[in-house]
Amino acid sequence: MDDLGLALVVEDDDDVRHLVEDVLRQAGFEVLSAATGREGAEIARREGPAVVTLDLGLPDIDGFEVLRRIRASSDAYVVMLTARDEEPDTILALQSGADDYLTKPFRPRELRARIAAMMRRPRIGGVGASEPALARTGAHVQGAAPADAPAPLRHPEMLLRHSGLTLDPRTRTASLTGRTLELTRTEFDLLHALIRAGGAVIPRAELVRIARGDRYREDTYVSEADERAVEVHLGNLRRKLGDDPRQPRWLVTVRGVGYRLAPAA
Numbered sequence: 001m002d003d004l005g006l007a008l009v010v011e012d013d014d015d016v017r018h019l020v021e022d023v024l025r026q027a028g029f030e031v032l033s034a035a036t037g038r039e040g041a042e043i044a045r046r047e048g049p050a051v052v053t054l055d056l057g058l059p060d061i062d063g064f065e066v067l068r069r070i071r072a073s074s075d076a077y078v079v080m081l082t083a084r085d086e087e088p089d090t091i092l093a094l095q096s097g098a099d100d101y102l103t104k105p106f107r108p109r110e111l112r113a114r115i116a117a118m119m120r121r122p123r124i125g126g127v128g129a130s131e132p133a134l135a136r137t138g139a140h141v142q143g144a145a146p147a148d149a150p151a152p153l154r155h156p157e158m159l160l161r162h163s164g165l166t167l168d169p170r171t172r173t174a175s176l177t178g179r180t181l182e183l184t185r186t187e188f189d190l191l192h193a194l195i196r197a198g199g200a201v202i203p204r205a206e207l208v209r210i211a212r213g214d215r216y217r218e219d220t221y222v223s224e225a226d227e228r229a230v231e232v233h234l235g236n237l238r239r240k241l242g243d244d245p246r247q248p249r250w251l252v253t254v255r256g257v258g259y260r261l262a263p264a265a
């Protein structure tokens with residue numbers, strides 16, 4: 001069994017907490033748990049987990065506040081778990097920095113599959129894994145180099161450019177007319193895919209798989225909630241780009257199909 005490092009379960013329902021713990025242990029994680037939001041946020045700050053599952057309805061502070069505290073110091077993958085299947089909650093969770101969102105009751109195999117897909121995605125471009133997590137697992141952040149190593153040479157031909165946007169896939173950084181864009185992992189992945197598509201339309205279901213890290217697995221199930229979540233990510237991306245959906249410079253909505261890149265200005 002793979003050693004995937006530390007996972008944290010923040011859940012006040014004993015039965016759900018034990019179920020999620022079992023799923024994560026079977027996947028190869030060492031697991032810590034918390035039954036309150038404050039305890040969960042403190043464990044996340046102190047221990048630096050690689051993955052956090054976070055209940056929205058906690059007895060002390062709600063999951064949104066816990067997520068805000070986690071995001072202040074950690075780039076852990078966060079999956080929100082909640083019994084509330086309301087679109088505003090989904091939107092707020094993703095805007096607050098969650099990587100995925102599952103409603104209860106959920107299928108254990110789906111939770112495990114979604115976490116496995118997230119773990120296949122690079123972890124650079126955000127706050128970064130904390131030192132405790134790296135020290136415990138011996139993990140190597142993709143693209144990292146020893147502190148005394150010479151700076152790598154940049155290869156301009158590897159950069160992607162479009163209408164003032166510049167993406168560097170090696171460092172997973174993006175800038176707009178020289179201004180650095182603070183993109184989440186999902187936002188970067190979606191923008192990268194759209195630029196590489198060169199103006200071809202990418203269907204919403206395919207964008208969901210890109211966001212999950214399952215781009216080449218066409219057999220994975222895509223729900224309406226998944227598609228709505230991708231639309232939220234693209235809306236956040238538009239906001240960061242300052243793009244106007246009525247006169248888009250970068251992201252064009254193709255109604256009923258998906259999205260494509262606007263022609264170069």
